[in-house]
Amino acid sequence: MKHDLPDDQTLYSALVARDPSWDGRAYVCVTTTGIFCRLNCPARDPKPENCQFMPTISACLDAGFRACKRCHPMHSAAEADPAVKSLLSALEADPMRRWREGDLVARGHDPSTIRRAFKRTFGTTFLDMARQARLHAGLTTLANGGRVIDAQLDAGFASPAAFRAAVAKHIGLPPGAFKSKALLRADWFDTPLGPMIAVSDTSHLHLLEFTDRKALPTELKRVYKACKGAMGFGRFAPTDQIEAQLHRYFAGDCAEFDVPLALHGTPFTCAVWDMLQTLPAGSTHSYSQIARAMGRPESTRAVARANGANQIAIVIPCHRVMGADGSLTGYGGGLWRKQKLIDLERQYAPNESEPA
Incomplete structure (x- = not known):
């Protein structure tokens, strides 16, 4: 619908x-x-x-x-079903509780009936909603710079293994991918447009994405495979660097990023990403304009695919690319974010009255 x-x-x-x-x-x-x-x-x-x-x-x-x-x-949507309303109240009262089907049976509910009712009303099951509430608490702790053990406890997981498995499933990697002394480390931090996840090694940023992007699991798998090494929780210097630079960017102080990037793509795709980084803040361009600037006017669709495959948001400014008619086109982080970024960057646009 x-x-x-x-x-x-x-x-x-x-x-x-x-x-x-x-x-x-x-x-x-x-x-x-x-x-x-x-x-x-x-x-x-x-x-x-x-x-x-x-x-x-x-x-x-x-x-x-x-x-x-x-x-x-959510209560207004659940008013017509007393069982749904009752379970929502129970979840609000104790969001860290680990719910199982047996708990539903103990409250006099048929698990399959509850599953259908929640899917019909909210598009997700009650048990998934409860897991999401617990996991969100843990991810919030990580985003605020907390330790993994603190995030685990905040999320209500009894063991580090269970928490790592849940986070791994959430972002699309197997639990064994996360090691304590990994070459790549993933960490979260908050921004005015929502939490972002950064993956870096000791010298380069490999990934920067909004945590709710649907393609995030695929992107993480691509980075993990390309680096042929385990991934862990935590951060290296490039993550601290990009967090500080994004803070200045959103504050309206600076739209320049100089954190070293590790690009995972074909030579053509990387060439498109390099071209995107030359687009000044406050400007917008079409796919065909970028193709022509690269000397490949016949490659408009390939430019669009490379634009969509970008896995270092904002720093590689794919949000500055518009449709041929000037309309907003697809953006993995959501069109609302693309519009917010374009609006934000108007303050960085060159003053046309100044000499070139």
């Missing part, structure tokens, strides 16, 4: 006005808190730049956001 939402300004105005007509038709996800709300939530208004609007509860959950405890956005 297709859900079309109006522009962010319209939805933000509805949020500020607490417009009840939008209840159930759109939700606001607040990137600074990791929480999603109804548009008529009584909580304090978030800043516009921290808002991401979603058409469904399922989309909010898939993006890693948790339900607000003031407006209870």
Whole structure:
């Protein structure tokens, strides 16, 4: 089913006005808190730049956001089913509990019935929702610079192995891929557009992506395979470097990145990525313009594929590439982020009144 939402300004105005007509038709996800709300939530208004609007509860959950405890956005969808409402209340009361099918039976529920009810209402099962709540707590700890053991405990996992297995499944790698003394290390940090994961070795950044990108598992597997080595939790200097540079970028201080990059692609793909890094902040270009600039005017589609395969977001600015008609085109991090990045970079655009 297709859900079309109006522009962010319209939805933000509805949020500020607490417009009840939008209840159930759109939700606001607040990137600074990791929480999603109804548009008529009584909580304090978030800043516009921290808002991401979603058409469904399922989309909010898939993006890693948790339900607000003031407006209870999931309860309205569950009102018609007492069993669903009861389990949601139980999950809110104890989000770290490890739920099993036996727990559902003990509460007088048929697991298959509950599975269908949650899939129908939220697009996910109750047990998956409970696992996601626990895992989110652990990932939040990692994103805030916490130790793996602290993240494990925050997520309610009894052993490091179980936590690593859950995280590995979440991001698409086998548990054995994560070693304590690995050549590659993955770590999380927060940004105004949501958490990002960075993978680096001692000298180069290999991957930088938003954690909710659907292609992230595939990208991690590609990096893991290309490096022929294990991956671990933690960070090296390039991760600290890119986190600091992104902080300056989002603060409006600097749009230049000089962290060394390790590119995993064909020679043509890497050539496209090199070309993208020459595009000045505040500018936009079409695929065909990039193809012509590379002396390959017949390779517009190949340029588009290389653009979509970019696995170092923002630093390799694939968000500066638009459709031939100037419209937003596909962006792995979500079109809403692409628009936010383009808007942000307007402050970096060269002053046309200045001499070239």
